[in-house]
Amino acid sequence: MDKTGTYKIVSLFSGCGGLDLGLEMAGFEVIWANDIDKHAAATYQHNIGNIVEGDIKNIDVKDIPDCDVVVAGFPCQPFSSAGNRLGIEDARGTLYEECLRVIDDKKPKVVIFENVRGILSIKNKDGSLLLDSIINLLEAIEPGYNVQYKLLKASDYGVPQQRYRVVFVAFRKDLKVNYNFPSPTHSPDDPSLKVGNIINVPDGTPNQDEVWELSPQSKALIPYINEGGSWKDIPYEKLPPRLKRIRDNMKKYRAPNFYRRFARTEVNGTITAAATPENCGIIHPIEDRRYSVREIARIQSFPDNFIFISDSLSAKYKMIGNAVPPLLGKAIGESVKRSLDIALNPNSTDKSEEEVEVIIPQYGQVALNI
Ligand SMILES: C[S@@+](CC[C@H](N)C(=O)[O-])C[C@H]1O[C@@H](n2cnc3c(N)ncnc32)[C@H](O)[C@@H]1O
The missing domain is CATH 3.40.50.150 (Vaccinia Virus protein VP39)
Known part of the structure; x- marks a missing residue:
């Protein structure tokens, strides 16, 4: 001291x-x-x-x-x-x-x-x-x-x-x-915690135009998922073989809630370092994309003047997901x-x-x- x-x-x-x-x-x-x-x-x-x-x-x-x-x-x-x-x-x-x-x-x-x-x-x-x-x-x-x-x-x-x-x-x-x-x-009911109040990021906010593109498979799946929904909204015939096997035996796999897409009226799920849509609440509620770097930074309660510096987009998602x-x-x-x-x-x-x-x-x- x-x-x-x-x-x-x-x-x-x-x-x-x-x-x-x-x-x-x-x-x-x-x-x-x-x-x-x-x-x-x-x-x-x-x-x-x-x-x-x-x-x-x-x-x-x-x-x-x-x-x-x-x-x-x-x-x-x-x-x-x-x-x-x-x-x-x-x-x-x-x-x-x-x-x-x-x-x-x-x-x-x-x-x-x-x-x-x-x-x-x-x-x-x-x-x-x-x-x-x-x-x-x-x-x-x-x-x-x-x-x-x-x-x-x-x-x-x-x-x-x-x-x-x-x-x-x-x-x-x-x-x-x-x-x-x-x-x-x-x-938990506090309006300041809800997705809709967090992702209204003004144009020009640092890191807001940085969006990590989804894999071709995720890109094909997420248009079927409703706001507030999950992979359960995806028609069976559109699922890749691995997810079909899980859907066929949900009890055995303990009914996982993959591809969760949180609604604007909900509190978002955990942002992980891997930022994969399958296991982490990283899909924008109404646009078919991942959250931007700034959007996940806000979900992690970083102020908008905290700038994420790296030449690697995935490294930015990782450091934010890793943070307290x-x-x-x-x-x-x-x-x-x-x-x-x-x-x-x-x-x-x-x-x-x-x-x-x-x-x-x-x-x-x-x-x-x-
Ligand atoms: C869970 S993160 C810490 C997050 C941090 N407390 C925050 O709030 O942003 C763990 C960190 O340990 C670092 N790390 C792992 N092995 C290390 C090592 N051998 N020496 C120094 N840092 C290491 C990783 O790079 C990672 O940033």
Whole structure:
């Protein structure tokens, strides 16, 4: 923390900077960031600031500055040995170990990890849960960390998308921080979350004329899909053989909902890094095309002045699909900052961010920060 009281972040696996943008909106400052992907790094550099492009495995901790916070959205890989007995040494070879290496050296006040929902059930090679390994390893780093995690729904925080992320927040034990994950601020009925209110992009908005063309097969199929529909609208005889086989035995394949085309009155589904129409809500509701780069950026809650830089169109879709929505990052950041402020300045009289209890019909009584 500097004299102005700004908490400093070291960001690992930073991508194009969705999470970091949200944390900066919440009042943190990123002082060091890293990603291996040159397209994501170029976008990060343009919009947020300096980033070291390269494999984290090749970076010496001595070249990373001291900080208050370490944040990381590491790709998950199961460990090869038991979660309960793991030491940092045993976790070698996984990208997660790279986070531990930095945390062990910097001893930040708080660690924030984000990951996909699947991390809740991923097993190590010995059958133990990866989740338990992560908690045990963080707790074991001197002087010890208190780890909390929660599955968060992005639309609860104003992101116009049905997207889930698991977030871990671990405070250093000696700080005795009391932490609660942020309370929802938006109900699912909020008009600001609906597709129709998101895709009305004005002409001339950056990245709006960039549309990744669909494959010939998808191009032939999607005209049959109604707004709000899915592959179930496509006549059987028009389906390719693989989809015919699935349609013939929907029970066996657990009735998948391929080629979902969200309606303007719905909240869009998850935008994935692959951006394939078969598995991701990426088809425009009324035009027979993929969403543009700007449209998916908006669905991920990136502001229109955040510009995606790359000579590869698919790389832009990938970095946006990989990102934590900035508004989710902001909500996490505000909750972490509030807890840190209270723990580090217990006599603070700053009442600028008070919690009040309000009633939101879907959630009953919740706390809102005003
Ligand atoms: C899920 S994305 C992170 C998204 C980011 N938190 C955001 O909000 O935009 C994971 C990132 O890890 C990066 N990555 C994967 N392996 C890496 C490595 N060995 N060293 C550095 N970065 C790596 C990928 O390029 C990708 O951008």
